[in-house]
């Protein structure tokens with residue numbers, strides 16, 4: 001009799017250990033950082049002009065179902081989406097901007113793209129553009145939680161627990177298949193507003209307790225880019241929130257605008273730079289043909305449109321958008337750039353010009369001229 005119990009206990013232990021091991025392996029595969037080296041030449045996905053047609057069995061559904069009224073809001077919005085895609089295609093072909101618009105589909109880019117196999121979706125993450133909310137949508141779609149409201153905040157950014165696979169964790173043929181047939185989207189916003197948001201979030205407020213921004217990254221940028229001789233009373237004009245932080249917005253702007261000089265620092269900063277890399281560097285929009293490019297400024301229209309176009313509008317809803325938060329705030333941009341020299345501002349613009357042009361954001365003349 002006792003032997004039976006011992007045997008049962010042993011079996012239990014073996015089972016537990018097995019469970020632990022498989023879970024561990026799963027997490028490693030999902031995170032995909034550093035482990036797998038994708039040696040494939042990803043530029044083979046081709047530019048927008050050389051891409052093959054979407055396969056028959058794709059999950060893609062046209063944004064406007066036959067049942068909807070021909071002049072419904074979704075159809076009208078599709079014309080906005082089409083217009084954005086046409087602009088992108090033409091800017092991608094502009095030889096003058098080539099360096100600022102083209103980027104090979106590297107492992108780094110594949111790391112930025114989240115996958116929902118169940119719904120055949122790919123979403124390229126562009127930090128500081130409301131991506132937390134889209135990640136929640138994907139977490140719900142992948143079945144980990146029944147609704148976006150029920151996902152604990154700490155799970156969303158925990159890539160070992162949120163069950164969101166990245167495209168880089170698949171094999172080359174699997175990646176090719178997904179890029180060729182899944183519904184793909186990304187969200188963008190005014191590039192300078194995004195940089196301001198990154199600065200505030202990482203160097204001023206730092207709400208997610210990520211000490212390395214203030215302790216490692218800020219001092220490194222200050223060492224290389226601060227102009228000590230300038231401005232005898234630097235606290236006079238800076239906004240209050242900026243005064244309290246070590247890194248000032250003008251240090252940050254000079255670092256960002258230094259296209260060649262910042263490479264070494266960027267390597268040192270590792271993956272943290274995703275918060276201020278360009279959309280081109282993050283998502284390779286001229287190489288990967290995204291179906292929808294949503295704009296943060298019109299998220300109220302874009303979010304439901306994306307859910308509908310992706311065929312998931314019945315399964316999940318986008319979290320509530322507080323009124324006013326998505327609007328472009330010129331006053332804010334103006335106030336952040338008020339202490340920035342034109343020369344530094346123009347260098348910054350030329351570094352991010354690809355993003356402005358590809359996505360139809362106006363050149364901010366009021367801070368550059």
Ligand SMILES: *[C@@H]1O[C@H](CO)[C@@H](O)[C@H](O)[C@H]1NC(C)=O
Nearest residue numbers: 040041042043044045046104
């Ligand atoms: C990748 O392939 C393209 C076209 O096939 C080629 O032009 C390019 O030089 C290749 N890049 C690398 C890094 O091999």
Ligand SMILES: *[C@@H]1O[C@H](CO)[C@@H](O)[C@H](O)[C@H]1NC(C)=O
Nearest residue numbers: 094095096097098099100260
């Ligand atoms: C693109 O970058 C390469 C290498 O960095 C440079 O030689 C070339 O002049 C640039 N082209 C344009 C159009 O800026």
Ligand SMILES: *[C@@H]1O[C@H](CO)[C@@H](O)[C@H](O)[C@H]1NC(C)=O
Nearest residue numbers: 324327329330331332333335
């Ligand atoms: C725009 O930004 C300014 C300065 O940061 C702020 O005071 C103002 O409330 C913002 N306006 C809106 C509509 O959010």
